[in-house]
Amino acid sequence: MVDFQPEKDLVRSYYAALDTATASESSDVMARFCAPDLIWRGMHPFDTLSGPEAVADRFWSPLKSALARMQRRMDVFMAGRNSLREDAAVWVSSMGHLMGLFDDAWLGIPPTRKIAMLRYAAFHRIEHGKIVETAMFFDIPALMMQAGLQPFPVQTGAQLVQPGPLPHDALMFAPQPPEDGAKTLATINAMISDLGQWQSGLPLEEELARTWHDDMIWWGPAGIGATYTIERYAKQHSGPFRAGLTDRSGTGHICRFAEGHYGGFFGWPNFTARPTGGFMGMPATGQPGEFRVVDIYRRKGDKLAENWVFIDLLHFWKTQGLDVLGRTVGI
Known part of the structure; x- marks a missing residue:
């Protein structure tokens, strides 16, 4: 251990x-x-x-x-x-x-x-x-x-208070088998390799199926929302995300590790991309923006099963000239 x-x-x-x-x-x-x-x-x-x-x-x-x-x-x-x-x-x-x-x-x-x-x-x-x-x-x-505010246009994902992992086994206060963490990290790295390219030569759902279970759950941030299954994730987030952004930079993380069946990373920023219209119901700006992101994953077997995602959307839209917090609360 x-x-x-x-x-x-x-x-x-x-x-x-x-x-x-x-x-x-x-x-x-x-x-x-x-x-x-x-x-x-x-x-x-x-x-x-x-x-x-x-x-x-x-x-x-x-x-x-x-x-x-x-x-x-x-x-x-x-x-x-x-x-x-x-x-x-x-x-x-x-x-x-x-x-x-x-x-x-x-x-x-x-x-x-x-x-x-x-x-x-x-x-x-x-x-x-x-x-x-x-x-x-x-x-x-x-x-x-x-609090009853609506900071973003209504999106395709579900907006809700999000639960923890399905097996309820992620409070790893005690040591975990190192081979489990190594396998989780390898799975996350394989997914990042696919995700970071956006051009794998495969249809999106086939690309996702390489590293995700079909009944995956993507617990996305408020303003984007949560999706369930590869098919709905592709339609309700990943597809629109790729369609609404271009010139995605390479992936850069500050920290990435795994323990047991769980792992995650964060970046500052993880990547940059330029909105070309439609992302989160917003018009194109043509300006590159920073995506600061945290991802936490659960692995089941050889693939990923759940993903909790935090994106600093207030910062991203501020880089696009839109103060979402200020305009919503009136400060």
Whole structure:
């Protein structure tokens, strides 16, 4: 077994302290567990922050003030060495929802005084017993929709609060067989090789069937939505996505790893592409835009079965001259 227990224990302790801290205590918790020069990457309008105090003041304290009695509902927890770097730093990743009572406005989003669930995925790089780098993606448009707002035109995928993995086996607090993680990573890499080309010479559904089960589930971000089965995924997301964008750059990730039957990656950005019309119901801009993405995967057998996707769509459309957050909440 490959043992990432010290890193896992650190992040679990960090979560336990942070999740029980008040808004005003967030800075102290961040300072205890994170390096002074922490690099923190968050979705628009947060982008890149430096140092624990800035992250606490800009993100955690306002969020905790807005989502009263917030709790973390985690669906995935895993660790591994970054397969993309020779130093093979250890990263710990988690995914789930931050749930609370939406009692005060956040980012101009009006409170509902009801349960609200902020979907998130986080990657933490650990060195010398501290968190030195974090990428935390959170689906702000999904929260906007829970508040009755409509940030994007209605799309073809389903917009809903998303569940965790079907087998409910992704909270990997204990070590996992390394051969399982190696097989998952190889499957993810094969899928990336196909996806990154967009021109495999095969019809789209045949291309997808090389690395995906026919009953795949693609849990996409709010504004695009979730799809089920290769046939519907091709019609409701992958086909329109490829048709509405051109000049896709190569794929670039900061971190990619797998443990057990699960794996994932993030990039900053993952790739760039130019909208030529139709993507998310929007007109063409002709301007290249950045896609910052997190993907979490579940492997079943020799193929991928589920995929949870976070795309910083607010940032992408901001690069196209459209402030979706600002125009929707009136700030």
